[in-house]
Amino acid sequence: MSDPVHRDRRRKGRYSSSSAAAASAPPPVPPRLPAPAVDRTGPAILLMCATAFIFAVQDGFSKVLGSEYPPVLVVMIRYWVFALFVTALVSRQPGGLARAIRTRRPLTQIARGVILVLESLLIVEAFVRLGLVETHAVFTSYPLLVAALSGPVLGEKVGWRRWTAIAIGFVGILVILQPGGGVMQIEALLPFAAALMFALYGLLTRHVSRDDPSIVSFFWTGIAGAGGITLIGIWHWQWLAPVDWIWMAALCACGMTSHYLMIRAYELAEASALQPFAYTQLVWVSIIGVAVFAEELRPNVVTGAAIVVGAGLFTLWRARIRTAG
Structure with a gap:
């Protein structure tokens, strides 16, 4: 038999060796936690503000060219380039052109493209007749029209709060138009009709998004629009003066730049978070209209535009609350 002293030494030896092994073993690896989601709303807002500025500059170029040539010609050439841009862009996406052409709602996609190009035609005509400031002051009503038409077009429920905001927004339009004075009512129908078409285009875009991805809708917007405007604009063809090709x-x-930045912005953040910043275009348009084209910034236009923008922001906020709920 081994004596108690030896047994105690062996026991201590085993304890010390196991302790040393535990001390030399690598520490346990904790479970890998998922990386925290990166909030990219800030960069998306900057992109949307840049998009709004470029859109305003684009409108200035449209006014310059539309004053010298038929607006339908200006829009047609612009859409030819836009169609080439869209085709080149979707060709680099997974599936390429073959995927972009396939749509489950071809008639609706064609209607979207035609409606948008007609809206572009009306807005350029309004720039020439009314100026940039008053055209955009009326055109800012399109979110209100989206809210009003979302019921009959998409079957969505519009509550009394949004209907109240819509009514207040249209009061703002009356302030802008000053019935009996200010903007001529017939001419003011141009930006209002353009806003109506843009709202309908947006609702149809939401409708087709249930079946088609965004790249398909983007492709059809350019192709259908270019085809539709060519049927009308080709009969008004004339060569531009050399310097005007620079403006074109x-x-x-x-x-192209504004549409690309807008696509990138919507890839980084939700549309509901970005849409309010699209209203900054009205600020840039006002600056360009007054500084470059010597337009008058009348008090009723400023007041009415503030009412319309405020009502539009409220409808966007209510729509966001409803979606979140």
Whole structure:
């Protein structure tokens, strides 16, 4: 038998060796936690503000060219370049052109493209007749029209709060128009009709998004729009003066850049978070209209535009609350 002293030494030896092994072993690896979600709303807002500025500059070029040539010609050339841009862009996406052409709602996609190009035509005509400031003051009503038409077009429920905001917004439009004075009512129908078409385009875009991805809708917007405007604009063809081709190139460059930045912005953040910042275009348009084209910034236009923008922001906020709920 081993004596108690030896047994105690062996026991201590085993304890010390196990303790040393535990001390030399690598520490346990904690479970890998998922990386925290990166909030990219800030960069998206900056992109949207940049987009609004470029859109305002683009509108200035449209006014310059629309004053010298038929607006339908200006829009047609711009859409030719836009169609080439869209085609090149979707060709680099997964599936390429073959995927972009496939749509489950071809008639609706064509209607979207035609409606948007007609809206572009009306807005350029309004720039020439009314100026940038008053055209955009009326055009800012389109979010209100989206809210009003979302019921009959998409079957969405519009509550009394949003209906109240819509009514207040249209009061703002009356302040802008000053019935009996200020903007001529017939001419004011141009930006209002353009806002109506843009609202309908937006609702149809939401409708087709249930079946088609955004890249398909983007492709059809450019192709259908270019085809539709060519049927009308080709009969008004005339060569531009050499210097005016520079203005046209700047217009097309602004169009491609603004659409690309807008796509990037919507990839980084939700549309409901970005849409309020699209109203900054009204600020830039007012600056360009007054500084470059010597337009008058009348008090009723400023007041009415503030009412319309405020009502539009409220409808966007209510729509966001309803979606979140």
